[in-house]
Amino acid sequence: MPSGIRRIVLDVLKPHTPRLTDLALMISQDERVSGLNISLKEVDQNTESITITLEGDDLKFDTIKEILEQAGAVIHSIDQVVAGRRFVEEVTLQPENS
16 A cells, blocks of 8 residues: 655756756656656746646655756745655635624
């Protein structure tokens, strides 16, 4: 039964090279990664701000961080982590009207 970290969402800053397609292939070489999504948020003259969502069984943050660092990328923040035997989606509560 799956356990450990099953989803991780990262806010990442990377140079223009490698391309997003190449970075996705680099990360997907990790046997623990069953799928990933990279979304481009912002581009400036030298860098790209991206969000990487990874899913798998027992993802290892240090391994993912090492792959990103080899690509010249820096993790700004860990924006979401899902762990355990099942996914629990975030619940957004509506504020009460006064």
